[in-house]
Amino acid sequence: MRGGWLAGALVLASPALAEWQFGPDLNVGEAPRAGLFHQLEGTARQHLAVNGEGTVAAAWADNADGSYQVRAAFRAHDEPEFGAAQQLSTGREAYQPVVVAVGGVFLFAWEQDGHVWLRSAGPAGMGPATRIEAMESTEPALAAHPAHGVVAAWARRESGVMRIVSAPVSLDGDGGVRLGEVRPVDAEPAARDQLYPTVAVTDAGVLVGWEDRRHGHTRLYTAFRGHEGAFSDPRLLNDLPQGPRTVEFGAGSGVTRLALAARGDRVAAVWLDKRDFRSGYDVFAALSEDGGADFGPNEMVQDMFGANTPPVAGCRGPGPRGSAAGGLGRHPGRHPGPVDVLVGGRGVE
Numbered sequence: 001m002r003g004g005w006l007a008g009a010l011v012l013a014s015p016a017l018a019e020w021q022f023g024p025d026l027n028v029g030e031a032p033r034a035g036l037f038h039q040l041e042g043t044a045r046q047h048l049a050v051n052g053e054g055t056v057a058a059a060w061a062d063n064a065d066g067s068y069q070v071r072a073a074f075r076a077h078d079e080p081e082f083g084a085a086q087q088l089s090t091g092r093e094a095y096q097p098v099v100v101a102v103g104g105v106f107l108f109a110w111e112q113d114g115h116v117w118l119r120s121a122g123p124a125g126m127g128p129a130t131r132i133e134a135m136e137s138t139e140p141a142l143a144a145h146p147a148h149g150v151v152a153a154w155a156r157r158e159s160g161v162m163r164i165v166s167a168p169v170s171l172d173g174d175g176g177v178r179l180g181e182v183r184p185v186d187a188e189p190a191a192r193d194q195l196y197p198t199v200a201v202t203d204a205g206v207l208v209g210w211e212d213r214r215h216g217h218t219r220l221y222t223a224f225r226g227h228e229g230a231f232s233d234p235r236l237l238n239d240l241p242q243g244p245r246t247v248e249f250g251a252g253s254g255v256t257r258l259a260l261a262a263r264g265d266r267v268a269a270v271w272l273d274k275r276d277f278r279s280g281y282d283v284f285a286a287l288s289e290d291g292g293a294d295f296g297p298n299e300m301v302q303d304m305f306g307a308n309t310p311p312v313a314g315c316r317g318p319g320p321r322g323s324a325a326g327g328l329g330r331h332p333g334r335h336p337g338p339v340d341v342l343v344g345g346r347g348v349e
Contacts, residue, residue, distance in 0.1 A: 028058050028073050029085040038062045042098040042110075043141040044198040044259035051101035055123065058082065059097040059108055070094040070110040074123045088119050090129050100144040102171060107150060109140035116140045116154045118169065118177040127175025133182070138162070141208075142169075143262070145201035148227055153185065153197040153208050163190040164197045164210045166231075185223040185231050190214070200262035204291025205229070207267060209237065209258045220258050220271060224293045232293070237286060239298045241275045256281070265291040270301065 030036065039061040040047050049057045054077025061068050070089040073082040088097070089112050097110040105122040116137040120127040136157040144150045150169040155162040168180035185208045186194065192213040200207045205226040212221045212234070221234040238255045254274040261268050267288040272281040283301040288294060 028082050029071060030064050036064055042096045043139050043196055046098040049099045049101040049106055051104055053104060057099050057106040059099040061095050061097060068093050068095060070097040072121055096139060098140055098142050100142045102144055102150055107142060109142050109152060111138045120171050120175040130177040132179055139196055141197045141199045143199040143201045148201050151199050151201050151206050153199040155195055161190045162193040162195055164194045166208050186234050198258050198260045200260040200267050200292060202262045202267060202291035203265045207260060207292030209260055218255055220255050237269060238273060267292045
């Protein structure tokens with residue numbers, strides 16, 4: 001698997017806009033061959049994590065053994081290459097892995113045979129794989145905070161529709177996973193699907209965002225809670241433009257691929273937004289300075305080249321001196337051709 005996606009994601013996580021540097025491509029996992037396909041479809045594209053020792057973990061799904069399974073590889077800060085891939089999943093098929101750093105190890109989540117699973121792992125080995133609940137579940141998301149631990153969110157099937165729930169997660173001394181109280185992020189039972197959650201843990205509390213179909217088209221909602229409190233009522237994140245296109249052709253504009261990232265009490269939310277129906281999806285963002293309880297205005301991240309080269313995925317990375325957002329798209333004049341990593345950012349002011 002070529003490492004262009006790895007370099008791009010690490011750049012977005014850099015703490016200072018002025019210090020971004022692209023390194024050389026790195027191979028992760030098995031060398032490319034005919035019939036081998038990799039998937040990076042985890043919620044918010046959360047496939048990379050770096051721990052305090054500088055070790056990098058990468059997670060993905062591939063069909064190297066015939067069926068799709070979730071795998072991980074690790075690279076210490078003083079090693080030139082990633083180590084051999086380790087299989088994390090244990091079932092018939094597995095997809096949508098995500099990873100966060102937890103102390104010196106890493107916590108992974110994925111969907112396997114209709115359920116969400118968790119497992120800790122690192123270069124020295126892995127803990128037991130744990131199914132988090134018996135109910136049908138999918139689309140896990142993870143976030144970690146140095147003082148407030150790890151929080152998970154996922155979509156659970158209730159009464160025929162998907163509903164977003166969340167719970168704290170901890171590790172025991174043997175690397176086993178312990179799940180805290182599971183609670184819905186929206187107290188009102190879902191009438192239509194809630195999908196693709198993403199979560200951030202800030203100094204002030206826990207923020208969960210998701211795609212919501214309650215109005216007949218996709219809107220983005222967030223819910224915030226203090227570390228000891230209950231979730232707030234859901235709050236709409238994306239603007240709802242009005243006009244003849246909306247009235248004539250559907251219930252509203254489309255949004256997708258919400259991603260959250262936090263540093264301290266600053267949160268960046270980034271998503272793909274189709275409010276300009278003439279140019280497909282554009283990358284939009286909104287920033288919070290109070291831990292996720294409130295967000296500022298929607299801001300368009302990409303430039304107008306996006307009108308001709310629409311992105312296909314969004315990602316994000318806040319730092320102490322600014323916030324970054326990025327997308328994957330094709331450069332003008334190069335279609336069909338390689339997918340480019342496109343990055344934008346702005347300072348705190």
